[in-house]
Amino acid sequence: MNVLFMGTPDFAVPCLEALVQEGYAVKAVVTQPDKPKGRGHKMMAPPVKICAEKYGIEVLQPQSLREQALMPALLRFQPDVIVVVAYGKLLPKYILDFPRLGCINVHASLLPKYRGAGPIQWSIINGETQTGVTTMYMGEGLDTGDMIFKAETKIAPEETAGMLFERLSVMGASLLVETLKALENGTAPRVPQEDGVASYAPMVTKETGHIDWTRTADEILNLIRGTDPWPGCYTMLGDTVMKIIRASKTAQTGQPGQVLFADKRGLCVACGGGEAVVIDELQMQGGKRMSAVSYLNGHEIPCGIFLG
Structure with a gap:
């Protein structure tokens, strides 16, 4: 079975x-172009x-897939199947129609819930207690194709998006191998998605992590977990960005966003619903991550002020 692999981020690497380890003939890898990162824009x-380079696999990095840009590679490699894992762009019809066994996607949710680019983060932000991975035949819609297999897992109460990302990437790799074996022997099912129960998980942005203090304590704690490690959860202390790394729920009441105490117990902020959270670990703009207590040892945050 000749395979063309399309993927970009860390999540796709285990797949x-x-x-490679299962002996599939991965003829080439298609991934996004190199990008500048960091302060030095390297x-x-x-x-x-x-x-891919570690295994000596040819790498293609087209700027666009439009206007038959990938067709020369498809004709050269003649893939029986195209495996797509978090590639980052919708595939044009000429790619979807090329392989005899279709284009197979590994998606980090239990479809049809959380279609889209941010299923892992939004499952935690929304307080889900269960998620998983789905393999599917790709169509022209966004994660709308017929499903093949699913693998389910519980989301731990303290689990962050980063932790879940790592677990689901490994689960996805195992499910992909199972899926390809079923495709090879003709036993892979086609299970249509129920569009009526579908939900959408848009791409997470920096603004996603901005706390609305009128939300309940549980909702804010979910936001902190769901945006860790990126983009991070934050609030404003005056004109300064305060990233919140870790927090816990406490029995305190006040107006949403109001600082209730700031001492050796941590930094307590009132939420909506008559609840509050204690910020245990933070990172001030331009500073390092540290415990809230350590920060308060050198900086005063008056009780009664509001974070925004």
């Missing part, structure tokens, strides 16, 4: 590794490219 290769 590519699994294909060009950085996508994680999937780094992985």
Whole structure:
């Protein structure tokens, strides 16, 4: 079975590794172009490219897939199946129609819930207690194709998006191998999605992490977990950005956003619903991560002021 692999971030790497280790003929990898990162804007290769080069697999990085841009590669490699894992762009019809076994996607949710670019983060932000991975036949819609297999897992109460990301990436690799074996022997099912119960998980942005203190304590704690490690959860102390790394719920009441205490117990802020959270770990704009107590040892935050 000739495979063309399309993927970009860390999440896709275990899937590519699994294909190589299982002996599949990965003819080439298609990934996003290198991008500048960090303060020095140094060009950085996508994680999937780094992985592919480790195994000596040819890497293609087209700026666009439009106007038959990938057709020469498809004709050269003649893939029986195209595996897509977090590639980052919708595939045009000429790609979807090319392989005889179709284009197979590994998606980090239990479809049809959380279609879109941010399923892991939004499942935690929305307080879900269960999630998983789905393999599917790709169509022209956004994560709307027929499902093949699912693998489910519980979301732990303290689990962050980063932790869940790592677990689901490994689960996805195992499910992908199971899916390809079923495709090979003709036993892969086609289960249509119920559009009526579908939900959408848009791409997470920096603004996603901005706390609305009128939300309940549980909702704010979910936001902190769901935006860790990126983009991070934050509030404003005057004109200064305060990132919140870790917090806990406490039995205090006040007006939403009001600082109720700031001492050796931590930094307590009132939420909506007559609840409050204690900020245990934070990072002030331009500073390092530290415990709230350590920060308060050198900086005073008056009780009664409001965070925004």
